[in-house]
Amino acid sequence: MMLGLMAIIFFNLAANYTENTSLSKLAHYYVEKGPQEIGAANIVTAVVVTYRGLDTLGEVTVLFISAAGVGLLLRRKKAEQNNNHKKINSVKETANTHKSSSEIVETATELLLPMIILFGVYVFLNGHLSPGGGFQGGAIIASGTMFLLLALPKSHISRLLIAITESLSGFSYVVVGVLGVVMAGGFLDNRFISSGTYGNLFSAGAIPLIYSFIGLKVGFELSAVLDRFRKETSNEEDDPV
């Protein structure tokens, strides 16, 4: 019933839809002034990191809170963990949860993983010049972690390293924002570093810096989430689906 009503509304919306032929005023301003003011070739990046930088800080915070929430929900008590280990040991690891991969898969992982991570770094460093950015690069790094966890189930990811990198990059992001207040026009203003040559890697002020912090933070946060889910399922006797 409700769905039918919504379908009718959507149909009317779609039937009366006409494509835009020109930009809205706000978009016109961004496209016209963005490259001159910010020095970023990618206008979406200019909007995300500088014009609406505070929103992006909030977005990173939401992601952090959801990662923390996943960690809280999927934590295991010490006693429970020990029980599970005993259980697994007593069944002589019949569940073969930690069966190692074949030679081919292991070699391919060693070969491909650095490339995937390098590609992620490339994507977030070039976020102001080409399609991409911190979140995309971070997702690519996290997919590399996923690859590692799938291919080498025995591999261990240091939680301390994840925590340190994540907090440091989050903290530096805010520090860069405050530097913008002190040395340029306002919070998260990117112009306190000279803009450099337009179109070069080191241009657009602080945008590559900010996007690197975002990329590192997002990549490590998503890796932590994946690691949590991995730990959860590998200790379970049966698959939870």
Place this chain on the structure above:
Amino acid sequence: MNTLINFPISLIVLCSGFILILLGLWGMLTQRHLIRIIIGFSLMDTGIHMVMVSIGYVTGGTAPIINNAVPMSEATNLVVDPVPSALVLTAIVIGLGVTAVMLSFAVRIYKTHKTLMIDKLTESKW
């Protein structure tokens, strides 16, 4: 042939987005399995993103990146609206976070109740 050329290309994206929203909503309302409800949510999320992106399309526009193909002086006539793209970038990340938390709730519920069918989760309704 003429009508085919005049047919706005973003209308396809818009309609697909609406269909995905309806499909996801239907899935969330009718399915009894928690994982399927979460899949329905993700479908609806994707549908909303598609609708938002299609609204920002400008006829004949290209990606809002200034380079040799899109010189700065003519950029306002050549590119699509960058604002919905930036919004969707944010929305995707938030949707990801929400989905991750929902999935971990599902794992938690499975651990305590050994089931994911919402009919059997009666004792903890409120």
